[in-house]
Amino acid sequence: MKRTSTLVPGLVGLALVLTACSQGGGGSTTEPSAPGDQGTVEEASGEAPAPFDGDVKVAIVQQSGQGDYFQQYLNGTRQQAEALGIELSTFDAQGDNATQASHLEQAIASGVDGIIVRHGFPDTLCPGVNKAIEQGIDVIIYDVEIQQCAPEAVQTQQSDALMASLVLDRMLEDVGEGADVGYVNVAGIAPLDRRDVVWRESLAKNGWNELFKTGAFTNSTATDSAPMIVSSVQSNASIKAIYSPYDEFAKGTLSALEQAGRKDVLVYGADISTADIELMVAEGSPWVATGATDPNAIGAVVMRTLALHMAGELDSMLVEFPPILVTQEFLREEGITNMETLRAAQPELNISDVSSADWIPVVEF
Known part of the structure; x- marks a missing residue:
């Protein structure tokens, strides 16, 4: 025992x-x-x-x-x-x-x-x-x-391909085929490169139109990426969703959308933490799904x-x-506000x- x-x-x-x-x-x-x-x-x-x-x-x-x-x-x-x-x-x-x-x-x-x-x-x-x-x-x-x-x-x-697939399958359910979308990522970082492969496959399979790719990976990723995303969003009024496959990218995306006055654009991310959960369940948050360990x-x-x-x-x-998919509606329905309550609801x-x-x-x- x-x-x-x-x-x-x-x-x-x-x-x-x-x-x-x-x-x-x-x-x-x-x-x-x-x-x-x-x-x-x-x-x-x-x-x-x-x-x-x-x-x-x-x-x-x-x-x-x-x-x-x-x-x-x-x-x-x-x-x-x-x-x-x-x-x-x-x-x-x-x-x-x-x-x-x-x-x-x-x-x-x-x-x-x-x-x-x-x-x-x-x-x-x-x-x-x-x-x-x-x-x-x-x-x-x-x-x-x-x-x-x-x-x-x-x-x-992490099983990054599965993590990306879980989130992008949900994105397809929400925005459908042929949507105008944005992408926040950088090249040269192993997990982000693995997620990028699935993103490229999803673009082709779903007929999505990538209007921009932007982002910066620094010691202040969210802060440094936000102005770049603001500019990209303001230049592409038809955008419906943004895939940001790292939670600091997602945080920068949320900040950018708020600055641009575009809370109608849906955000799909990666990773999970208590801070991420708080952002996802906040009233009016556009961050609707994330792939997580x-x-x-x-x-x-x-x-x-x-x-x-x-x-x-x-x-x-x-x-x-292996990762799991965490959605905004699941967090809200289960009253999940932090990692402790998420682990209780998702013991895997x-x-x-x-x-x-x-x-x-x-x-x-």
């Missing part, structure tokens, strides 16, 4: 902006800077294999951006590391590719047993990833298309995937995490059965 316990507040948490790992900085931290959603631990029933029968050190080398998705992901990562007894160091380049490459070198030199690389670009990361693997360090990648240049690294990702659960399952890999028990080089968000084993104490949200 497994026992369930609650993680003690203060032992785990999240850190988006880390003084020692700030953009251009050169250090790491093992201390959380603020508490996040507290999960519960379904304790292990089996005996931990090597190397988890001793001390284990892991580093996460990440590129964070604006928005609470990144905070929730790191929160889940930290809590799962705590449950496994892992000493976790966090390096955050905050949008600086050269800094991320430097952080990866620092993580390798620090003598860690495993590394999680989250977001970034293959050209920046492949040399360091391959170096780590050559030195016997297990590496898990999240949302970077790196398998071509670093085939021995394990790739993890729980970032806390994703952070935890990526850490579990690394643990399985380090123990020699992972049987795949690609691990994907927890994905606690993914990358699990009897020796792993699984963190559930």
Whole structure:
């Protein structure tokens, strides 16, 4: 039998902006800077294999951006590391590719047993990833298309094609074929590129007329994208809907539509958080659907995937995490106002059965 316990507040948490790992900085931290959603631990029933029968050190080398998705992901990562007894160091380049490459070198030199690389670009990361693997360090990648240049690294990702399909199928129901639509996205970021493939297929299949593509991916994505979207909307009066496949793009789109006085344009997004839920259920909100996973659960399952890999028990080089469709009417009908009530209504968000084993104490949200 497994026992369930609650993680003690203060032992785990999240850190988006880390003084020692700030953009251009050169250090790491093992201390959380603020508490996040507290999960519960379904304790292990089996005996931990090597190397988890001793001390284990892991580093996460990440590129964070604006928005609470990144905070929730790191929160889940930290809590799962705590449950496994892992000493976790966090390096955050905050949008600086050269800094991320430097952080990866620092993580390798620090003598860690495993590394999680989250977001970034293959050209920046492949040399360091391959170096780590050559030195016997297990590496898990999240949302970077790196398998071509670093085939021995394990790739993890959301099922982005399914996420896009769920939302765009709903968009078709709402606006029909042949509609004038807009698109907020940028190229070169793995999950957004995967969603773009489905978008292009949907344009052709549904006869939609893409009147514009715009957007900026920065440390202030929503703020920086909004003026670009305002201009595009004002120049295209016939637009019926906008697909914004990242919640910061969706936030920028909502702001732009308000500035342009166009609350009649429907918005379709990706990702979910308490802040996103509040925006979706607000009176008059045009954000009607989003494809979503729980970032806390994703952070935890990526850490579990690394643990399985380090123990020699992972049987795949690609691990994907399934999303669900969250609609505005569902949120309103169920009285959902935050992630806690959404998880209660949609327990499949927890994905606690993914990358699990009897020796792993699984963190559930």
